[in-house]
């Protein structure tokens with residue numbers, strides 16, 4: 001179901017301009033069309049695509065509003081990386097191991113003229129290290145594993161923003177056995193029962 005620009009702004013907590021909304025609409029159309037060809041998002045989530053996928057992605061920007069670069073690990077359908085790129089206009093690197101998915105992401109970036117988006121077909125373990133201001137990953141791995149993956153891409157000010165659903169508190173507790181730093185769990189604006197882990201200054205314990 002389509003939502004208005006005003007509703008999307010309210011749902012996501014960000015100011016969605018007319019131009020951003022138009023770009024997001026094109027992305028939604030491409031995503032729905034591509035979902036006929038490959039398993040990008042759960043078919044059952046399509047009627048709620050604006051809440052479950054678009055607002056869910058946009059809200060992450062409120063946790064790192066100053067970031068000049070984002071890394072999206074396991075971007076899959078471009079979530080949350082493509083909505084973040086459309087909204088912020090800053091450099092976004094989308095990484096996924098699956099060629100079929102990255103081919104779609106490249107086509108989306110081209111169609112929307114997102115010149116500041118790069119796409120890498122690789123496991124994150126094989127991507128050359130470079131620092132990012134913000135790193136995200138949705139539905140990719142446990143928090144503990146994500147923290148390991150993000151180390152080569154972190155600088156002292158990097159903000160990690162991971163939507164974690166209902167398991168957020170448990171995953172933070174497990175990760176804190178190995179990792180130290182500041183871990184906040186912020187309620188998701190699109191799902192009252194879900195938490196977003198926002199982490200800063202993360203280092204392996206003992207380092």
Ligand SMILES: C[S@@+](CC[C@H](N)C(=O)[O-])C[C@H]1O[C@@H](n2cnc3c(N)ncnc32)[C@H](O)[C@@H]1O
Pocket residue numbers: 040041073074075076077078079080095096097098101122123124125137138139140
């Ligand atoms: C469940 S999908 C989630 C996709 C998207 N983030 C979303 O929320 O719709 C997980 C994606 O992560 C990718 N992936 C898993 N491990 C990865 C790794 N080590 N490096 C890069 N991509 C990975 C998979 O290929 C898959 O596309």
